Amino acid sequence: MSEHTKEIEKEFLEYVKKMQAYNEALGLIYWDLRTGAPKNGVDQRSEVVGMLSSEVFQMSTSEEMAAYIASLSGSENLSEITKKTLNECKKDYDRNKKIPVKDFKEYVILQSKAESVWEEARAKADFEMFQPYLEKIVKFQKKFIGYWGYEGNKYNTLLDMYEPGITVDILDQVFSEVREAIIPLVKKISESSNKPDTSFIFKHFPKDKQKEFSLKILEQMGYDFNSGRLDETVHPFATGLNPGDVRVTTRYDEEDWRTAVFGTIHEGGHALYEQNISKRLIGTPLCGGTSMGIHESQSLFYENIVGRDFSFWKHNYNVLKEYGDGQFKDIDLNDFYNAINESKPSLIRxxxxxxxxxLHIIIRYEIEKGLFNDEIEVKDLPKVWNDKYEEYLGIRPENNAEGVLQDVHWSGGSFGYFPSYALGYMYAAQFKHAMLKDLPNYDELLASGNLKPIQEWLTANIHQYGKLKKPLEILHDVTGEGLNAKYLINYLTNKYTKVYNL
Amino acid sequence: MSEHTKEIEKEFLEYVKKMQAYNEALGLIYWDLRTGAPKNGVDQRSEVVGMLSSEVFQMSTSEEMAAYIASLSGSENLSEITKKTLNECKKDYDRNKKIPVKDFKEYVILQSKAESVWEEARAKADFEMFQPYLEKIVKFQKKFIGYWGYEGNKYNTLLDMYEPGITVDILDQVFSEVREAIIPLVKKISESSNKPDTSFIFKHFPKDKQKEFSLKILEQMGYDFNSGRLDETVHPFATGLNPGDVRVTTRYDEEDWRTAVFGTIHEGGHALYEQNISKRLIGTPLCGGTSMGIHESQSLFYENIVGRDFSFWKHNYNVLKEYGDGQFKDIDLNDFYNAINESKPSLIRxxxxxxxxxLHIIIRYEIEKGLFNDEIEVKDLPKVWNDKYEEYLGIRPENNAEGVLQDVHWSGGSFGYFPSYALGYMYAAQFKHAMLKDLPNYDELLASGNLKPIQEWLTANIHQYGKLKKPLEILHDVTGEGLNAKYLINYLTNKYTKVYNL
Structure with missing residues (x-):
């Protein structure tokens, strides 16, 4: 590699570092806005967000960026980090540059209008109010797919934004397997006379005690409080500003402690991922989870596979009792376990x-795929939605607020996002299967409150790489195979057969 | 004004708005670092601070800025806001541009080294360790004065950075009056047999109760909680991110409630200033307090002139008692009032x-003036310092940690800053005198816990203008005269004569 190229590589990494620094500042602003920023300062803070975001956007599509991409692409001997950073930048550059500025501006305005219209429409359960906006958004997205191009299926281009490597072919396969396995299971449970008593869940549980318990569980999971903190918010999230500052937020419902406890475990799973990314990646776009799906695999692994496991509560039920207000006194561990694993069809995802x-995810996937393949029209969405809920879950929304209008995603144009949630669940079950080979004492670890080896395994196999590996690359390296739905199906079948004594 | 100039004015204001947006992001980062940012994230956060600060610095000294200054200076019909924004930018530009880049870089490195050496030197009470660094810093500052030029006295150039318009001539005059008046008063108090009993102050006062009381006082002052919040920190401060988001921080000492209570009132005084700056100034460098001294006048006004006033406690002593732990039971209002106004010479400012x-401030002023007029050498500082303490306060430091090494300011090159503290106190007393003409029922307002009219008067006369008026302009507009030490002298003489029954 010539001295000249080395110099350009260095400059490029500095350039990228600046973009990351601005993103980190933005991340802190978002966290602050959602955890207690004074409301009268919000308008001006939005200006700051606008300035910083558009600076990052401009840097990602600048002539300088184009020059870096042109001079470094194909260079031999670039470090692995530079190469993969360059790929990320190039992908962004191409995606953003291919959309004419005029279209992009119109689209941004439409998005922000659509979101506020959606909010009102949902409140009024009035789909027709939202319909013209959704139609325009879908039309724009189709236009963008035209600019970006596609392989195999138009919807693949959207999937690729959230889960690179995942295609309609793959999803059709795994989702149909999952659907075929779950629907009969759900039906059997509905018909079963075994119904867990869940009434104790809704007894008063003081907020500060819930918080203390949540902190205890986070600590058990291996969350590093020198690299994070727990705050309160309305819509919980975790945010990795850098690996040394990964914040978790949660919401407390004093009449349903599951909100905070399982919510904190879920966000804690996201946070462990971000805390344990290799420090070598700081200052590059590789310093983050590799995809929405892999991220969700970590949160769902902890929330459900660990957090709703019998062995986990063997240890933690007694701890929970200490913090509770006496509501667990007459509930034995088995009844507790069955109650927190209750399953019954519901309308809200x-x-x-x-x-x-x-099933909620599969319904959305099928609808999105249909929209982008011109098999479904926006105006027909309420009926299509309701029919699918009736077919898969046996229940039908009574209005569009509890139906097609329930999620914010489409109003922001986030098509292709929903599948990540179910992918995360499948990944998680598949990872668990691989983990058991290395940690045959998994159940004992849970039963003794020793979750550290689990985090270490996930860090060694997944977390540390950040975006150095693509989702399917990680999956293959860890499990030796591609995406396979059978692990999730087995997990769910075994678990619910036992819980409901089917 | 030509269309062309109008266009440039608009562009210039956009440019400045971006700088302010970056400063606001920096402000939030600083607040976060001091109120609970996870420690492992701090190194990377410092990188972010570095990137954003240097961007703002570059923008302030860019060719683009030079071009705006050149094309808009002298333009007729610019708005008042544009004109004064331009003046601020020009002042910054000139100050920063006149220092050769090489000098500036060396100086920045020296500063950061000097601060950490100072910290160690103070811990060891070892002045000789710090001396060479301080010598270099003074040398640099003298060199800078050479670049910047000066009028009348070299030290004026430094004063001007913190308190535009204030000169050595003015300070010599007012400080000598204050000194001559206070020293005999301090002496009389030392010799008086009246010593207030302060033991009740140091009885346990739970933190959460101190917080509740502090919040109550902030509310009474007119602090708007929709435009701010109160957090905990080690070294309290207030920070105005924008007028809708002005945050106060405080420190709780359970064995001395004065720390939190008077600290919160002090920072609350700063915060009222920032909350009530006219919204027209948002996005310009005029949206902030006009000087260190005027800022300090607001905090000292509330902390001392209001917060240590007899009438104020007529209302609030009963409130305080409700929050306390019984320690005020046998203390009547007079004793309480005397105790919180105890005065005795001490070594730490x-x-x-x-x-x-x-007197602490005057000592520092005299030393700084001597240094920059080549009348005092750095190596002689410990002796000069100790002699002055003995002469003015009647006590002599036993070591340099409680003497010349106690303050951080000089290690960062902040010469010219100290006088602001005393100026603020003089301004405050002078404002109070003017306020009494408009609010003849001032004592009753305090005695009834109705502080709102006081904030409204300060807002109408001072706060709203931000940097639209210079410090002495405000002083003149409000009081009809220039800086006059007699108001502070009268205030102190009356007050302490009464407290100590002299």
Whole structure:
């Protein structure tokens, strides 16, 4: 490599570092806005967000960036980090540059209008109010796919934004397997006379005690409080500003402690990923989870595979009792376990239990695929949606607020995002299967409150790489195979057969 | 004004708005670093601070800025805001551009080294360790004065950075009056047999109760919680990110409630200033306090002139009692009032009472002036310092940690800053005198816990203008005269004569 190229590589990395620094500042601003920023300062803060975001956007599509890409692409002997950073930048550059500025501006305005219209439409359960906006958004996205191009299926281009490597072919396969396995299971449970008593879950549990318990579990998981903190918010999230500062937020419901406890475990799973990314990647776009799906695999692994496991509660149920207000006194561990694993069909995705959840996602996937392949029209969405809920879950929304209008995603044009949630679940089950080979004492670890080896395994196999590996590359390296739905199906079948004594 | 100039004015204001946006992001990062940012993220966060600060610095000295200054200076019909924004930018530009890049770089490195050496030297009470660094810093500052030029006295150039318009001539005059008045008063108090009993101050006062009381006082002051919040920190401060987001921080000492209570009132005074700056100034460098001294006048006004006033406690002593732990039971209002106004000479500035405080400042002023007029050498500072403490306060430091090494300011090259503290106190007393003409019922307002009219008066006369008016312009507009030490002298003399029954 020539001295000249070395110099350009160095400059390029400095350039990228600046973009990351601005993104980190933005990350802190978002965290602050969602955890207690004074409301009268929000308008001006939005200006700051706008300035910083557009600076990052401009840097990602600048002539300088184009020059870096042109001079470094194909260079021999670039470091692995530079090479992969360059790929990320190039992907961004291409995606953003291919959209004419005029279209992009119109689209941004449409997005922000659509989101506020959606909010009102949902409140009024009025789909027709939202319909023209959704139609325009879909039209724009189709136009963008035209600019970007596609392979195999138009919808693949959208999937690629959230889960590189995942295609309609793959999803059709795994989702149909999952659907075929879960629907009968859900039906059997509905017909079963075994119904867990869950009434104790809704007894008063003081917020500060919930917080203390949540902190205890985070600590058990291996969350590093020198590299993070737990705050309160309305819509919980985790955010990795850098690996040394990964913050978790949660929401407390004093009449349903599951919100905070399982929510914190979920966000804690995301946070462990971000805390354990290799420090070598700091200052590059590789310093983050590799995809939405792999990220979700970490949160769902902890929330559900660990957090709703019998052995986990063997250890932690007694701890929970100490913090509770006496509501667990007459509930034995088995009854407790069955109650937190209750499953019954429901209309709202974010309130769904962990068995029916994938069906909510599959419905959205099928609809999105249909939209982008011109098989479904926006105006028909309410009916298509309701029919699918009736077919898969046996229940039908009574209005569009609890149906097609329930999620914010489409109003922001985030098509292709929903599948990540179910992919994460499949990845998680597949990782668990691989983990058991290395940690045959997995159940004992859980039963003794020793979760550290689990985090270490995930760090060694997944976390540390950040975006150095693509999702399917990680999956293959860890499990020796491609995406395979059978692990999730087995997990769910075994678990719910036992819980409901089917 | 030509269309062309209008266009440039608009562009210039956009440019400046971006700088302000970056400063706001920096402000939030600093607040976060001091109120609970996870420690492992701090190194990388410092990189972010570095990137953003140097961007702002570059923008302030760019060719683009030079071009705006050149094309807009002297333009007729610019708005007042544009004109004064331009002046601020020009001042910054000139100051920064006149220092050769090489000098500036060396100086920045020296500063950061000097601060860490100072920290160690103070811990070891070892002045000789710090001396060579301080010598270099003074040398650099003298060199800078050479680049910047000066009028009348070299030290004026440094004063001008913190308190535009204030000169050695003015300070010599007012400080000598204050000195001549306070020293005999301090002496009389030392010799008086009246010593307030302060033991009740050091009885346990739970932190959460101190917080509740502090919040109550902030509310009484007119602090808007929709435009701010109160957090905990080690070294309290207030920070105005924008007028809708002005945050106060405080420190709780459970064995001395004065720390939090008077600290919060002090920072609350700063915060009221920033919350009430006209919204027209948002996005310009005019959106902030006009000088260090005027800022300090607001905090000292509230902390001392309001917060240590008898009428204020007529209302609030009963409130305080509700929050306390029984320690005020046998203390009547008079005893309480005398105790919180205790005065006795001490060595550490930040622990000084409100009578002796100005002497600490005058000592520093005299030393700084001597240094920059080649009348004092750095190596002689410990002796000069100790002699002055003995002469003015009647006490002599036993080591340099409680003497010349106590303050951080000089290690960062902040010469010219100290006088602001005493100026603020003089401004405050002078404002109070003017306020009484408009609010003849001032004592009743305090005694009834109705502080709102006081904030409204300060907003109408001072806060709203931000940097639209210079410090002495505000002083003149509000009081009809220039800086006059007699108001502070009268205030202190009346107050302490009464407290100590002299």
């Amino acid at each position: 974010i309130e769904a239990d962990m068995l029916t959840y994938p | 930040i622990e000084a009472d409100m009578l002796t405080y100005p």
